[in-house]
Amino acid sequence: MVRYLSMAMALFLTPAAIADAATVRAVVDRNQATVGESIALRLTIEGGDGEVDLSGIADFKTVSRGTSSSFQMINGRTSRQLIRNYVLVPEKTGRLTIPAIPVTIGGKVHYTAPIRVTVSRAPPADSGKRDVYVSAEVSDQSPWIGQQLIYTFRLFNAIQVADAKFQAPNFNGFNAEELEDRKSYRSVINGREFIVTEVTFILIPVKTGALEIEPAVLQVGLVQRSRRPRPFSGMDSFFGSTQMTTRNLETDLIAVQVRALPPAPPGTSFAGLVGRFEIAADLDKTDIRVGDSTTLAVTISGSGNIMDATLPVISVPKEFKTYADNPEEQIQRGPEGNAGSKTFRMALVPILAGQFRIDPIALAYFDVETGAYQTLSTATFDLTVSPSDTTATDIEVFRAAPAQILSLKKRVEFTGRDILPLKTGMDTLKPRRSLPPLWFGLLLAIPVLGFMAARTVMQIARKDDSPSRIMADRAKKSLKMAAATDSSDADFLSALYRALVSAILGKRDVTGTSLTWTEAKDHLLSIGWDADAAAAAARLLEAIESFNYSGGKLNATKRADLLDQTRQTVRRLAR
Amino acid sequence: MKRLVILPSALVLVLALLAVTPASETALTFMNGTESYRNGDWPAAIAAFESLADGGVDNGMLFYNLGNAYLKNEDLGRSLLWYERALTHMPDDPDLRFNYEYALTLTKDERGEKQSPLLRILFFWKYQLAQRTVRWIAVLLNAALWAALSVLAIRKKRLLRPSIVLIAAGTILFTATAVFNYVEATHIRHAVILPNQIAVRSGFTDSATQLFVLHAGTKVCVERESDTHLLIRYTEDKIGWVKRSDAGII
Incomplete structure (x- = not known):
């Protein structure tokens, strides 16, 4: 248990021990530069993360270039390095100092050592002593309003450059248009050959007075072969390889005095x-x-x-x-x-x-x-x-472009205007009375009424076609046939049978031509006849069938009796 | 017996004469009017034709002639009024269309209520057929529809059904148009400005504010009527009163 506590304490105290052992140091890639040249500053922090405060650097413009870290193991001990990179651009000439930079690590402030840098003025552009420089000019510094000017930015480089980033001025007070083609050529200045790259703008001043064209800025990487080992050039220095430094190049401010146009002479449009x-x-x-x-x-x-x-x-x-x-x-x-x-x-x-x-x-x-x-x-x-061959006086012609054949077709226009003549036929006097709304409604209603009348008649006619009616008519007709004195016995009996069956079936509202006497009795009972009457009617039907199938001769009395019974039964059924 | 025969004959002759005389006078007036027109006596032609119209001749061709006579007499307002009246009777007459369009070119005011060309295409029968024709077509189609329905009820032929649907559609279309025409004629009244220029005012008196000015031949909608004035609408936002004598109701 004691051993574990000891290990935990050791682990807990290690960062403090490391913090106590923290170191910071700052180095630059050069300590002699000209105005506009950048200086690389490398800040190395060992023994922990640190917060760097660059607010004390007053003579330089500082730009962060990122952070990297690495681990080292020496004699079994590991250490971590945190490297912060900066670019410093001197803002004035003379012997400048990068002051001690405070770095806070674990609450404790550490300082780097101050660095002295000598910044000298850049040699004149046409001296040929500068490796790279820029210039800008306008074609006329006192133009008239509306007059076009040519603004030319030039990059002169005697050494290889890379990653150029051009920032054009705002051209306030001008309409500016950049020419798409950038010109590049070689030029010898004071015996030294430069590559010249031109960026051209057409400017048209839109207001009068003193205008200023701000400096154009070019950030460019200079590719240079190392002449001597640099503090952190690593293996590159061993092989004598190239290195790239970044520089911000600015042109001078250009003053332009724009003149107003004089008044136009009288009568001039x-x-x-x-x-x-x-x-x-x-x-x-x-x-x-x-x-x-x-x-x-x-x-x-x-x-x-x-x-x-x-x-x-x-x-x-x-x-x-x-x-x-x-x-x-x-x-x-x-x-x-x-x-x-x-x-x-x-x-x-x-x-x-x-x-x-x-x-x-x-x-x-x-x-x-x-x-x-x-x-x-x-x-x-x-x-x-x-004069034309035609008499037309009003001729329409459409767009006439060169090398375009005019259409030979012409729009027909009136050559004179008048109205068409009177209508002189006697039809003119026929009054054409319009249909009054009432008549219109009536004429619309008549077919509807006709349709409804026809439908009513049909419905009535349909009622006559009902089975009960048909059977009743048949019964009546058969009775008439039976009553005829000249009919044979067979016809007489058939007519009686048909009349009786039709009357019974008609009462049930069904059609048919035959019934047995038992069926007849059942039908009659079903329509409410009493049992005696139903039995009597059934017996009558049976008697008629018996006479019919036996083939016996009927006397007049029997015929009259059968006819009378049948007629009474049919009449009772018809009620 | 002879007296009994002569008396009815004389009566018939008198009745025939009574019947023929006005017709002859009408024809004579009409011929005088056309003759005057031919001779360039436009006021006489107008007087003749107008007497016929006032006498009850309700005919689009007579109205067309009146429009022509007024146009020749340089009375654009009345000319367009009669052309408009003629159009209600025979909207598809080519002579009338030509003269009407020509007269419209002489007006000074833009058309107030512009009709959508789409409406004229969609409801072409309303604009191409006279109102009378539309009504009779509706009546005939209606009769055909109910006759077909009767046949269908009796014979129960399914083949008849597509034809009946078509006839029913036509009947509905033309009946609705005819009803709309009746409603339009009763409730939506139009008028034509008659003088060369009139002031449309906010009230009846001449001291009422002049709202806008209209010129001869401009068609307006009549919103309301009083004994002496009409409330007219030129466009949705231009409404005002004019004297009755300054606008002819179509």
């Missing part, structure tokens, strides 16, 4: 274009017929805000109809800025014959080189319009 421009016009046909079309093409070309060009005012004679097409743009964005042409096409369709003139088309723009408004004009066009 300023088109809003700023730059240098030309205007040209072309008419594809000057001799046409009424209804034919000719295309007037007006092309404005030059450099500047050409994309903002609109169709100048064209004084087309009123005898022409005009149909404007969509403008055609051919604008290139290059190191010289936006340049190209914009062509406006318009189909002109004369509606009257004669001689006509299209006056020169004027374009007033602001010339950035002379700093004044310029007015350009096209030539005059004279048109001869001869």
